[in-house]
Amino acid sequence: MLTTMSAAVRRRHVDEQIRRLESRLVREHDKVPPSLVHEWIERARARLGGAPVQDFVPLLVERAVRTSAREFPVDSSGLSGTYLSNWARNTARRLLAKELPRRWAHTEGVARRAEQVAHLLPPGEQDLLVAAAWLHDIGYAAELVDTGWHSLDGARYLRRAGVSPRVCGLVAHHSGAAAVAHLLGLADGLAEFDDDRGRLRDALWYCDMTTGPDGHPTTLDNRLAEIRRRRGPEDPVVRALDINVDERRAAVRRVHRLLRRAAA
Known part of the structure; x- marks a missing residue:
């Protein structure tokens, strides 16, 4: 015994x-x-x-x-020099760096991860991923707040700025936004943007869900636990996990399989 x-x-x-x-x-x-x-x-x-x-x-x-x-073969090609990704980085920096430095640190980490996994996508989608990574959380900036849901507010700002509809849709629907929008009564607003279901969306979700709030890489389980601790059980994002956590896990698994094959 x-x-x-x-x-x-x-x-x-x-x-x-x-x-x-x-x-x-x-x-x-x-x-x-x-x-x-x-x-x-x-x-x-x-x-x-x-x-x-x-x-x-x-x-x-x-x-x-x-x-x-x-x-492990490190892809060092980089995608930060294009017009779209430069604009996205500068826009995110202007909106987040001073006002929300921790959110900016997270954004920088997500963009770094996007550059590292972009090679999994067709050439025409790689820049879209990096741009969406820079822009996915700009809706938290006070200047952009309208509905109070950052995914929707950020996407509407980008649409007004004339950004590619695909990038707007990626920002609007990133990391399970649909479930949160439903809880907030904003599903009709989110429906203004197409949900680009496929490898490109999976890649953005992967980058967001494997980057902590301080910009450091993390595992999916640690990221989910951190979200629950930081936001608390009554927060709509945490409540939405009961609806979309399997969808988040599935997106991360699909990208992981692609990365594993690419590294073989």
């Missing part, structure tokens, strides 16, 4: 070490998609599950992940 309980305590201790290790490795290897880091950890841990001394498992997992990260 004591031996069984002791083993259970040790497993919980290793589990906690692995969780902390994952958060650290995701941040250190910020050019590697967080979902791939998570997969490498789970794969290494599965191989070591039968190790007689579990205390060494976190160290061995870390070594395995670092080896995979060194071998």
